[in-house]
Amino acid sequence: MGGKTIINAAGREIPLEINGKPVIPFKGVGRHKPEGRKYAPLIPTCTDFPDDGNKLAGSLEEALLKCGLADGMTISTHHHLRDGDLVSNTIFEIASKMGMRDLVWFPSASFPCNDPLIRYLEDGTINRIEGSMNGPLGRFVSEGKMKGTAVLRSHGGRVQAIQDGEVKIDIAVLVAPSADIFGNAKGTGGSSACGVIGYAKADYMFASKVIVVTDNLVDFPCFPFEIEGNYVDYVVVVDKIGIPEKIVSGTTQITKSPDRLLIAELTAKFLDRSGILKDGVTMQAGAGGTSLAIAVFVNEILKKKGWKSRFGFGGSTRYMVKMLEEGQMGYILDAQAFDLDAVRSVEENPNHIPYPVFNAYNFHSKGNLTSMMDIMILGATEVDLNFNGNVVTHSDGCLLHGIGGWQNCLHARNVILPLPLFRDRIPVIVDKVTTLCGPGELIDVIITERGIAINPLRQDLIKSVKGSGLPVVSIEELRDEAERICGRPQKPEFDERIVAVIKWVDGTVIDVVRKIKT
Amino acid sequence: MKKSVAVTGNFGPKVRSDCEITLEIKHTGGISFELNSKVKALYGKSIKSQCLEILKYFDIQNARLTINDSGALPFVISARLEAAVKEITDASGEYLPDMIPENTNSTTRERFRYSRLYLPGNTPGLMINSGLHSADGIILDFEDSVAPDKKDESRYLVRNALRQINFYGAERMVRINQGERGLEDLEYVIPHYVNLILIPKCEDSYTVAKVENRIKDIQERHKISNEVFLMPVIESALGIENVTEIARSGSVAAMAIGLEDYTSDLGVQRTFEGLESLYARSRLIVASKAIRIQPIDSVFSDVNDLEGLRKTVLSSKAMGFEGMGCIHPRQIAVIKEGFAPDAAEIEKSKDIVRAFEDARALGLGVVALGSKMIDAPVVNRAQRTLNLARKLGLLNDNLEDTNQ
Numbered sequence: 073m074g075g076k077t078i079i080n081a082a083g084r085e086i087p088l089e090i091n092g093k094p095v096i097p098f099k100g101v102g103r104h105k106p107e108g109r110k111y112a113p114l115i116p117t118c119t120d121f122p123d124d125g126n127k128l129a130g131s132l133e134e135a136l137l138k139c140g141l142a143d144g145m146t147i148s149t150h151h152h153l154r155d156g157d158l159v160s161n162t163i164f165e166i167a168s169k170m171g172m173r174d175l176v177w178f179p180s181a182s183f184p185c186n187d188p189l190i191r192y193l194e195d196g197t198i199n200r201i202e203g204s205m206n207g208p209l210g211r212f213v214s215e216g217k218m219k220g221t222a223v224l225r226s227h228g229g230r231v232q233a234i235q236d237g238e239v240k241i242d243i244a245v246l247v248a249p250s251a252d253i254f255g256n257a258k259g260t261g262g263s264s265a266c267g268v269i270g271y272a273k274a275d276y277m278f279a280s281k282v283i284v285v286t287d288n289l290v291d292f293p294c295f296p297f298e299i300e301g302n303y304v305d306y307v308v309v310v311d312k313i314g315i316p317e318k319i320v321s322g323t324t325q326i327t328k329s330p331d332r333l334l335i336a337e338l339t340a341k342f343l344d345r346s347g348i349l350k351d352g353v354t355m356q357a358g359a360g361g362t363s364l365a366i367a368v369f370v371n372e373i374l375k376k377k378g379w380k381s382r383f384g385f386g387g388s389t390r391y392m393v394k395m396l397e398e399g400q401m402g403y404i405l406d407a408q409a410f411d412l413d414a415v416r417s418v419e420e421n422p423n424h425i426p427y428p429v430f431n432a433y434n435f436h437s438k439g440n441l442t443s444m445m446d447i448m449i450l451g452a453t454e455v456d457l458n459f460n461g462n463v464v465t466h467s468d469g470c471l472l473h474g475i476g477g478w479q480n481c482l483h484a485r486n487v488i489l490p491l492p493l494f495r496d497r498i499p500v501i502v503d504k505v506t507t508l509c510g511p512g513e514l515i516d517v518i519i520t521e522r523g524i525a526i527n528p529l530r531q532d533l534i535k536s537v538k539g540s541g542l543p544v545v546s547i548e549e550l551r552d553e554a555e556r557i558c559g560r561p562q563k564p565e566f567d568e569r570i571v572a573v574i575k576w577v578d579g580t581v582i583d584v585v586r587k588i589k590t
Numbered sequence: 591m592k593k594s595v596a597v598t599g600n601f602g603p604k605v606r607s608d609c610e611i612t613l614e615i616k617h618t619g620g621i622s623f624e625l626n627s628k629v630k631a632l633y634g635k636s637i638k639s640q641c642l643e644i645l646k647y648f649d650i651q652n653a654r655l656t657i658n659d660s661g662a663l664p665f666v667i668s669a670r671l672e673a674a675v676k677e678i679t680d681a682s683g684e685y686l687p688d689m690i691p692e693n694t695n696s697t698t699r700e701r702f703r704y705s706r707l708y709l710p711g712n713t714p715g716l717m718i719n720s721g722l723h724s725a726d727g728i729i730l731d732f733e734d735s736v737a738p739d740k741k742d743e744s745r746y747l748v749r750n751a752l753r754q755i756n757f758y759g760a761e762r763m764v765r766i767n768q769g770e771r772g773l774e775d776l777e778y779v780i781p782h783y784v785n786l787i788l789i790p791k792c793e794d795s796y797t798v799a800k801v802e803n804r805i806k807d808i809q810e811r812h813k814i815s816n817e818v819f820l821m822p823v824i825e826s827a828l829g830i831e832n833v834t835e836i837a838r839s840g841s842v843a844a845m846a847i848g849l850e851d852y853t854s855d856l857g858v859q860r861t862f863e864g865l866e867s868l869y870a871r872s873r874l875i876v877a878s879k880a881i882r883i884q885p886i887d888s889v890f891s892d893v894n895d896l897e898g899l900r901k902t903v904l905s906s907k908a909m910g911f912e913g914m915g916c917i918h919p920r921q922i923a924v925i926k927e928g929f930a931p932d933a934a935e936i937e938k939s940k941d942i943v944r945a946f947e948d949a950r951a952l953g954l955g956v957v958a959l960g961s962k963m964i965d966a967p968v969v970n971r972a973q974r975t976l977n978l979a980r981k982l983g984l985l986n987d988n989l990e991d992t993n994q
Contacts, residue, residue: 330919331719468631496607496661497629521722557718559664561632588631 082460082508084583090221090573091200098582101511106579110436111237113278125254125292127307132159132285133166135306136243139281143173144199145242148279150271151181152247152259152408156318159247159285159310161185164192174199176220178239180230180271181474182209185318193218202239203230204474205572213571214470216587222471222572224464224585227271227407228433228440228480229575234274235436238579244279246272247313248299251286255304256297259409259426260419262288264314267388267409267418269298270428276303287313298426324389324411326368327361331492331521336362338542339449339490339519340369345540346533348447348486351379356442356481357449359387359410362490366449367391371400385432385441388414388424396424405441407432407477433480435577440483448484452491454505457547459512459527461489462505464574467498469506469564469588471572479577482514486533493520499554499561501525501547506564508583509574518547525550565589596677598743599670600712601658607715609659609667613674616652621645627659640664644671648681665754666714666747673743689753689782696816697761697785699843702726702981703821703884703913704929705922706763710735712744714751721757723919724926729763732775733790741767745778752782761785763821766801773804780808783816786843791851792822793829798839805841819843821886825851830870833877844884846915847874850891862898875910889915896924903928930982931975939972939979946972 076088080097088095096104121127129135147167149160160179167175173196177189181204190212192198200220205213213222225233233239248257249265259269264287276282276299284299285308327333343349349370357363368391374380380399384392386406390413395401397417405427409415417424432441442448453472454462461482466472481487491500501518516533518525523545526534537544555561567587576582594615601610609627623638630637641655655671662670665687672685706727709717713735720728730748732741752762764779765788766772776787789801798820805818820841824833825848837845849867853860860866871887878885887906890899899921906914907929914925931939941959946969949957957964979985 330723333920334719334722468629497633497663498661521719557663559633559636562635564631 080581082511082582084508086573086581086584087570090223090570090581095573096580098576098580101513104576104578104580106236106436110235111240111278114280125301127255127301127304128253129283129306129308132162132245132283132308132310133170135283135308136163136166136170136245138306139243139283141167141170141172141243144175145172146176146178146202146240148178148241148244148275149180150246150269150275151179151183152266152269152271153264153314153319154266155183155185156264156315157183157185157247158312158314159245161188163245164189164197168192168195168197172197174219177201177203178230178241179203180227181476182206184208204476205471206473210471214585214588215590216567216569216571218571221570222585223575224475224572225575226433226475226479226577227429227477228435229475229577229579231274231430231433232435232577232579233575234278235434236579241275241279243281243283244272244275245283245285246276246299248284248286249313250288250290250294251284251299251307252290252292252294252301253307254292255282255284255299255301255307256292256294257284257286257299257301257304258294258297260415261290262286263316264288264312264319265316265415265419266314266319267415268406268426268428270407270426270430272299273428273430276300281305283308285310285313287311298428320409320415321411323413324359324364324391325361326365326391329361332362333365334521335490335492335519336365336369338521338524339366339488340373342488342517342519342524342537342542343370343447344373345542346536349373349377349379350446351377352382353379353446354383354385354444355381355447355449356385356445356484358451359389360451363449363451364389364391366490367395371395374400385427385445386410386414388417390414393417393424396421405432429477429480433477433577435579440480442480443483443485445481445484446486448481448487450478450481450487450489452489452500454500454502455489455491455515455518455547456502456505456512457551459515459518459547460505460508461510461512461515462507463509464572465507465585467502467506467561467564469566469585471585475509475574479510482510486517487515488517488519489515490519493522493550493554494558497558499551499558501550501554502561503551507574507585511582518550520550522553523550592678592680594678596674598673598677599662599666601660605660605715607661607663607666607718608713609657609662609670611667611670611674612654612656613671613678614654615650615678616654619652621650621652622654624656625659627657627661629659629661636664637667640667641671644668644675644685647685648672648675648679648683650675650679650681662714663718663754665750669746669750670743673746676746677742684749687750687754690756692756692758693752693762694783696783697819699819699883701761703761703844703886705913705916705925706886707760707916707919707922708735708765708889711748712736712740714747717751717755720919721755721760723922725760725916725919725922726913726926727761727763727786728757729765729788729915730779731765732767732772733765741771745775749778749782752779752784763788765790765823773800776801776804776808780805780818781812781814784818786819786821788846789820789822790848791825791829792836793826794832795835795839798822798836798842802839802841817841821846823848824870824874826855827852830873833874834880837877837881837883842883844886844913845874845878846886847871847888849888862902871909871911879910884912885910886913886915887911889917890921891917893918893921896920899924900928926982930984931979935975936979936984939975942969942972943976
């Protein structure tokens with residue numbers, strides 16, 4: 073690298089070119105609006121496909137060959153099988169044997185089970201990953217060992233990049249717990265059920281070629297299908313697409329940590345006393361222990377007041393399912409199911425509805441679900457004095473997490489980040505985030521065990537909790553307290569080399585991650 | 591003959607917010623420093639300069655220092671290093687971190703001691719946020735929760751914790767060891783504004799007097815005079831036999847019963863119903879109430895059984911106990927709620943006090959509520975309940991619910 077750079081609207085220095093393509097710098101929230109028409113996949117002709125609808129290929133290798141796998145192609149996968157996915161690594165194992173070079177892997181997320189891909193990054197089969205990276209894969213990238221530059225996008229940003237042609241998927245390899253010979257597929261049934269497979273929607277609609285891989289071939293029609301067979305080129309049947317106990321957790325659990333419970337309790341109190349909670353309130357919280365505890369506490373308050381939630385947006389868990397089944401929640405709109413109860417519910421309950429991120433987080437869409445939500449509970453590794461948030465890197469600059477839906481969720485009415493003030497000795501409230509993932513203007517409230525900071529842009533919220541007895545302080549006070557306890561951190565040192573870029577939801581570049589000094 | 595290599599602190603896959611320090615004194619070659627830390631990128635430089643400063647303070651010029659760190663806060667690092675220095679040298683003096691102003695307050699004899707959270711004295715990770723859980727007191731423990739070979743180093747950690755951790759208004763208590771070691775423990779905490787000392791397995795007033803004299807002696811040497819209360823823990827048949835004289839010793843503000851050791855001393859099983867300790871508990875309560883100190887119940891050891899805890903607290907309160915020890919933060923709320931007056935109790939007390947005031951305003955000598963006559967002790971008890979509710983923040987000064 074070391075090429076020309078520019079300062080974007082968030083004040084971050086970014087390159088003009090990444091992976092040989094020009095970069096659009098971040099312009100501010102809601103400023104970048106591409107014009108023209110959406111990217112379109114190749115025009116298929118039905119006469120090229122078997123009249124009997126049978127698109128079965130003998131093996132994944134055969135299907136990849138028939139799709140014309142070639143050097144430099146972009147291969148997409150979805151992450152609904154999470155850490156139990158047995159297929160995505162196999163794609164590159166096959167590609168490596170075929171002698172392919174410089175492929176781009178475009179997953180909706182990666183998991184520890186994908187660590188073996190480091191081998192194919194090293195041997196040149198894969199040029200780069202455009203998607204989330206953590207664990208050993210994150211460290212590999214952070215140490216500057218990946219040939220290309222990683223591109224990190226939110227779930228919505230991924231859908232944006234597919235639609236405006238920024239990423240052209242050559243082959244989408246989509247695992248499906250159930251499918252028929254025509255390629256209709258769903259997330260339930262079989263031994264690898266994951267509930268919903270909504271992350272695959274943009275992939276199957278826009279990829280040049282689509283392969284569905286299943287271990288549970290059912291008679292046509294596979295219904296209700298989430299992947300439409302009309303978009304599918306080949307169907308491959310394998311013994312096993314995933315390891316069930318690693319696909320969903322048996323049961324998700326609320327946290328037992330007294331410190332986190334304290335934060336969860338404080339968050340529920342804040343939502344109550346600020347008047348954000350109301351009859352019909354809509355909320356999204358993740359599957360993390362603290363978020364689940366908040367959902368449980370909030371439900372207790374709703375019950376006490378005789379209120380209900382109109383709908384919740386999943387990641388669904390047994391706690392949400394319980395609310396649905398007890399009549400405390402009208403509907404679950406669901407992008408992914410996190411535990412067995414959630415998988416069962418989506419199959420049984422007509423009010424538990426698969427709802428792809430394509431419909432919830434889509435920048436190139438005529439409106440979105442997230443901006444209609446009342447309460448959004450999110451995490452972060454760091455938040456700074458301007459309420460900017462970081463979710464992708466450790467404070468030492470090492471890639472740690474994907475963006476997930478985090479950036480997209482920032483558009484909800486009330487964005488609440490319950491966070492510890494420090495983790496071990498690492499301050500969470502800092503002067504300036506190591507990596508900027510979300511602009512502070514979209515982050516409303518930081519709730520720590522040692523005080524609540526409300527974004528000055530939200531004077532309405534500040535007023536609403538005056539005299540409520542809640543420990544409201546300024547974000548500077550939180551930073552000071554963190555530094556008083558932990559000491560003032562030194563700046564981590566970086567190399568010049570850019571190892572990853574962080575995209576904003578609109579496709580512009582909001583920040584970059586540089587190689588760590590080892 | 592002192593060893594030449596000291597290893598202090600803790601490090602391992604499950605250890606957080608602590609560090610393990612290996613210090614070897616050398617004769618030549620200056621200081622060699624090696625740091626393995628998850629926070630190296632953020633605090634590597636400051637950890638090094640902190641350690642060099644401490645070694646300089648103790649006049650150590652040649653040494654090999656190795657640190658395995660899992661995010662220890664600065665006061666933990668200095669405690670671990672000072673412990674290592676003291677283990678292998680005759681260095682005198684103390685390397686004291688700043689005393690935070692929040693931890694210099696005194697407490698009163700009468701303050702609530704419903705819930706006291708026990709914290710192992712050599713586990714910094716459990717101490718750091720302990721004050722956030724609204725326990726009336728926190729107990730930094732030197733005794734049963736610290737392994738014998740870690741007892742020396744825990745002194746520096748507890749001392750530094752008293753100076754550096756904000757306990758957010760919880761009473762700062764320390765449980766010392768038994769015997770001579772316990773008296774020596776006092777040297778590390780009395781100069782640092784500890785509020786209350788627990789004397790474990792106390793069996794006679796002589797033991798209390800020894801602790802008290804040592805405290806006075808330390809205070810005179812350090813020219814300080816803040817009040818330090820005592821809470822003897824009665825854990826044996828002999829202790830129960832002597833409980834009245836123990837209660838009478840000067841600075842004793844509360845007495846606790848330790849039922850695990852007591853039942854073991856009796857040679858019986860500890861049961862949920864607690865019939866085997868009924869006499870001991872009653873005796874301790876009466877002895878305490880007779881001279882207006884607080885009787886405190888034993889800890890409830892099953893942290894997962896909150897329902898069992900709730901029942902125990904209610905029967906404790908009904909017997910006359912005024913508090914209980916906690917071994918996990920999640921027990922605190924249950925204990926506080928159990929000991930606090932409940933809604934019905936508060937409402938009834940309000941009615942009684944109002945009836946009394948109305949009658950007085952009308953100049954009536956006899957007060958009646960419904961068909962019941964109310965006499966002075968009843969009114970006094972109602973007043974006490976309302977005062978308690980106010981102090982606990984359940985009522986405001988106008989006797990209105992604060993709606994918590």
